[in-house]
Amino acid sequence: xxxxxxxxxIETGLIYGLVALGVFLSFRVLDFPDLTxxxxxxxxxxxxxxxxxxxxxxxxxxxxxxxxxxxxxxxTALLNVRLRILHLLASILTMIALYSVNLRxxxxxxxxxxxxxxxxxxxxxxGWPARAWMIPSVxxxxxxxxxxxxxxxxxxxxxxAMRATGANPRMAxxxxxxxxxVIVGGMALSNALVALAGALFAQSQGGSDISxxxxxxxxxxxxxxxxxAVMSTRTMILATLACIxxxxxxxxxVALALNSDALGLQAQDxxxxxxxxxxxxxxxxxxxxxxxxxxxxxxxxxxGRPAP
Amino acid sequence: MIxxxxxxxxxxxxxxxxxxxxRGVTVDIPEGQWVTVIGSNGAGKSTLLNALxxxxxxxxxxxxIGHEDVTRWPPHKRASLVARVFQDPLAGxxxxxxxxxxxxxxxxxxxxxxxxxxxxxxxxxxxxERLARLGLGLENRLDDRMxxxxxxxxxxxxxxxxxxAPMRILxxxxxxxxxxxxxxxxxxxxxxxxxxxGGLTALMVTHSMRQALALGDRxxxxxxGRVVLDLMGSERAGMTVEGLLAExxxxxxxxxxxxxxxxx
Numbered sequence: 001x002x003x004x005x006x007x008x009x010i011e012t013g014l015i016y017g018l019v020a021l022g023v024f025l026s027f028r029v030l031d032f033p034d035l036t037x038x039x040x041x042x043x044x045x046x047x048x049x050x051x052x053x054x055x056x057x058x059x060x061x062x063x064x065x066x067x068x069x070x071x072x073x074x075x076t077a078l079l080n081v082r083l084r085i086l087h088l089l090a091s092i093l094t095m096i097a098l099y100s101v102n103l104r105x106x107x108x109x110x111x112x113x114x115x116x117x118x119x120x121x122x123x124x125x126x127g128w129p130a131r132a133w134m135i136p137s138v139x140x141x142x143x144x145x146x147x148x149x150x151x152x153x154x155x156x157x158x159x160x161a162m163r164a165t166g167a168n169p170r171m172a173x174x175x176x177x178x179x180x181x182v183i184v185g186g187m188a189l190s191n192a193l194v195a196l197a198g199a200l201f202a203q204s205q206g207g208s209d210i211s212x213x214x215x216x217x218x219x220x221x222x223x224x225x226x227x228x229a230v231m232s233t234r235t236m237i238l239a240t241l242a243c244i245x246x247x248x249x250x251x252x253x254v255a256l257a258l259n260s261d262a263l264g265l266q267a268q269d270x271x272x273x274x275x276x277x278x279x280x281x282x283x284x285x286x287x288x289x290x291x292x293x294x295x296x297x298x299x300x301x302x303x304g305r306p307a308p
Numbered sequence: 309m310i311x312x313x314x315x316x317x318x319x320x321x322x323x324x325x326x327x328x329x330x331r332g333v334t335v336d337i338p339e340g341q342w343v344t345v346i347g348s349n350g351a352g353k354s355t356l357l358n359a360l361x362x363x364x365x366x367x368x369x370x371x372x373i374g375h376e377d378v379t380r381w382p383p384h385k386r387a388s389l390v391a392r393v394f395q396d397p398l399a400g401x402x403x404x405x406x407x408x409x410x411x412x413x414x415x416x417x418x419x420x421x422x423x424x425x426x427x428x429x430x431x432x433x434x435x436x437e438r439l440a441r442l443g444l445g446l447e448n449r450l451d452d453r454m455x456x457x458x459x460x461x462x463x464x465x466x467x468x469x470x471x472x473a474p475m476r477i478l479x480x481x482x483x484x485x486x487x488x489x490x491x492x493x494x495x496x497x498x499x500x501x502x503x504x505x506g507g508l509t510a511l512m513v514t515h516s517m518r519q520a521l522a523l524g525d526r527x528x529x530x531x532x533g534r535v536v537l538d539l540m541g542s543e544r545a546g547m548t549v550e551g552l553l554a555e556x557x558x559x560x561x562x563x564x565x566x567x568x569x570x571x572x
Contacts, residue, residue, distance in 0.1 A: 152423075153423070155425060155426060156421075156422070156423045156424060156425060156426060157412075157416060157421035157422055157423070157424055157425075157426050158421045158422060158423055159426070160405070160409055160412060160413055160421070160426040161413070161421045163402070163404070163405060163409075164402050164405065164413050167402040167403070167404045167405060168399070168401070168402045168403075170363075170394075170399060171394075171399060171400055171401065171402060172384075172413075173363075173382075173383045173384045173387070174361065174383065174387060174391075174392050174394075174400070174417075175387055175413045175414055175416075175417045175418075176384050176385070176387030176388055176416075176417045176418035176419065177384055177387075177413075177421070178382075178384045178385075179384065
């Protein structure tokens with residue numbers, strides 16, 4: 001794999017790390033299977049791209065994208081909490097609706113940002129390292145910032161209430177937590193992160209496209225599962241870190257698979273690779289446990305229980 | 309003072325599964341009174357507790373806690389006045405959270421939850437000290453996940469959690485039923501200590517008639533959604549399990565064996 005391909009994988013990996021963090025908040029913390037992600041990722045890209053092409057400063061445009069994502073998340077949560085639509089279905093409804101909304105926002109299927117300023121424009125200064133090095137570095141800073149903020153939130157009183165809402169809603173209500181409001185807030189936060197990723201993706205890739213969210217939820221989920229498979233998630237800090245690591249590893253694995261001539265894989269094989277990676281990540285913890293068991297059982301009689 | 313006026317609860321109204329769980333229960337519980345509640349299966353004991361906590365919706369009736377009319381309050385709002393311990397030790401705590409985090413949640417029951425850290429250092433010290441008084445060695449396991457504890461330990465922590473924040477009434481729903489006899493005994497003694505030390509108003513549902521008479525100040529017997537017996541004072545002091553059974557049969561005008569109540 002070339003250096004450019006490697007840095008590119010790190011770059012998209014970090015961006016999808018934000019998606020994974022959002023997916024972690026909905027799927028794992030709130031126990032809310034949320035497919036809104038497939039719509040809120042391009043929503044972030046669309047809002048940022050349209051505002052930038054209309055002359056907004058890139059930072060303000062990105063902030064508005066984050067707000068739009070939060071709104072999309074709240075819509076899904078409100079459909080579930082207020083109108084009592086099944087969570088999975090509620091998120092699918094929002095996702096489908098967002099496809100039209102995104103087209104309306106952009107006015108056409110794609111918008112190029114190649115000639116416009118972006119949040120990454122300032123990195124091209126004389127004497128600084130090349131853009132290919134700078135963008136991943138900037139993204140690393142953004143991801144670390146998001147990690148710190150999310151962890152501070154999860155360790156706060158409100159964050160704890162959110163974790164309790166996902167883990168045991170009846171207990172949460174008995175402790176005076178308005179679970180409905182917490183779900184709306186949590187889903188807003190989750191999709192705000194995803195929309196931020198979408199906005200950054202559009203700006204680093206040179207444009208926003210209506211189809212850039214397709215399969216985003218699978219990539220996010222794959223990253224979360226991959227992260228959980230490769231490292232301990234005993235504490236919240238470790239669990240959130242695992243999301244980022246999972247996303248970067250996922251993109252690296254994909255880049256590796258696509259770049260090695262020996263395998264003969266091409267770009268259109270991406271979804272197949274994703275499915276295989278997720279399957280491997282799902283069975284990996286089981287293998288790990290059985291290997292450990294076999295190692296610790298050395299010396300015990302075959303087919304017998306280990307000596308106490 | 310808890311005032312329940314003609315509480316009426318119907319589940320699945322208008323369907324073949326309709327269940328008239330409470331049929332006009334009226335009861336006044338003065339401050340500091342510990343009421344035990346008995347009754348056979350389906351008598352409406354748990355529904356009465358759920359009606360007080362807000363989990364069960366009233367079809368009619370009125371509920372006052374203090375001078376506040378809480379009839380229309382949702383459960384999370386009532387939590388500022390009502391604390392409860394569930395029958396299932398797994399239901400009252402979050403197994404994915406640590407002991408300290410669970411207790412931090414209970415510390416702010418019914419209060420506002422802002423963005424400040426969940427647990428301050430002095431609060432942590434207080435929790436450690438409260439845990440130490442349980443005598444279960446849990447004070448050194450504040451950062452262990454709740455899921456690592458046994459059912460009895462979890463129920464002890466649930467009970468402690470219920471008493472961390474101020475409340476007007478404590479609801480105990482057969483909170484020892486899922487435990488082995490020795491652990492159940494421990495939890496009952498802890499219950500007694502916490503209620504009496506804190507001068508708490510409590511409503512305890514139990515499956516044991518002996519327990520119902522031995523603990524607390526007053527005993528209610530429910531049958532088919534109605535209060536059929538309300539014992540206190542000298543009348544209660546002179547009551548035996550046999551007497552309770554006889555009284556129950558007389559009230560209902562039907563034969564009933566001990567088992568039906570014990571199993572209820």
